[in-house]
Amino acid sequence: MNENVIETIAAQILKRIGTGRTDKSHPILIEASARHVHLTTDAIETLFGAGAALGKKRDLSQPGEFLAEQRVKIVTPAGELPNVAVLGPLRKNIQVELSATDCRTLRLNPPVNVSGDLRGAADCFIIGDRGVVDAKGSVIIARAHVHLRPEEAEAFGLAGVAAARVEVKSGRPLVFDNIIVRVSENYAPAVHIDFDEANACMLDANSKAFLLAGRASADASSVTAPSAPERRETSPRVYGERLITEASAREIIASLEGDTVFVGRGTIVTPSASDIFSSARKTVRRDRQGE
Ligand SMILES: [Zn+2]
Structure with missing residues (x-):
């Protein structure tokens, strides 16, 4: 499911919810968050040039939050x-929120944390039009949560x-347990899940979500991280820059x-650079020194 679909679904669900309540459960807006990043002032300038600021594309359901251009x-x-959303406003720390599926693709092993909690967060590089940010300790899988006043x-x-439970009535109905309850005067009521969770319950325009009264069955802190990704093979070093792109791969081959091609232990070779190397029948090897 893509962002536009989610946007439409969210709008439609919001319309259907109305204000009706039952004794046992309460309909509530449910929104699926696509993978996204929160940036700092320093990061936006590195990525998009000195003096760059976030442009607003549209407001999100939480007051003050917006999707950037x-x-x-x-x-x-x-x-x-590619093409990962940036959410505003700017924050004190860079935070990259990915799904567990994204993390398998990137071979990252981040914790499932509440937004703002970067303990144990994984590393990545963020690339913008004008530069690259080495975003160490920035990647989390966002913990599903509900915003309430x-x-x-x-x-x-x-x-x-x-924590609470949320029942989603959909083509593949599901009760989400252990949904973190976040309370603030500044919130608008909404349940936030990620795309893995949205796809798990096949969230669509006909889906309805209900906040179930009472406690969640699991402890709020008991979340297990996905299993560790495999380590990559390494060997002696020649190209030690931090990032080898398609263009630098061509220069290296020349x-x-x-x-x-011996590359540094921490050097990132993008998949498109890897393709260039393999089509030129070059093998990329990693430096083992300094481990
Ligand atoms: Zn949220």
Whole structure:
């Protein structure tokens, strides 16, 4: 499912919800967040040039939050995700929110954290029109959560409760357990899940979500990270720059003696650069020194 579809679904669900409530459960807006990044002032200037600021494309459901005009590419040694959304406003720390599926593709092993909690967060590179940011400790899988104002938390029996359950009635109905409850005067009521979760319940325009009263069955802190990705083979170093792109791969091949390209342990070779090397029948090897 893509972003436009989600946008439409969110609007349609919002219309259907109305204000009706039942005794046992409460309909609530549910939105699927696409993979996205939050940037700092420094990062936006590095990525898009000195003096660059976020342009607003459209507002999001939470007051003050918006989708920016800018897009970035997320890169790791194992893969890249083009055209990734940037959300505003700017923050104090860079935060990259990916799905577990994205993390398999990129061979990252980040924790499932509440937004803002970067403990254990994984590393990636962020590429913009004008530059690259080495975003260490920035990647998390965002924990599903519900935004409520204090009066709604009270009405739903969730005041002071860490986590709740959300039932999605859809083509593949599902009850999400252990949904973090976030309460603030500044919120608009909404459940936020990621694309893996949206696809798991086949969220669409006919889907309805209900916030179930009472506690979640699991502890709010008990989340297990996905299994560790495999380590890559490494060997002696020649090209130690931090990023080898398609263009630099062509330059390397032009001056290369032999069929092996030795790269630094931390050097990122983009998948398009890898393709250039393999079509030129060059083997990329990693430096093992310094480990
Ligand atoms: Zn949210």
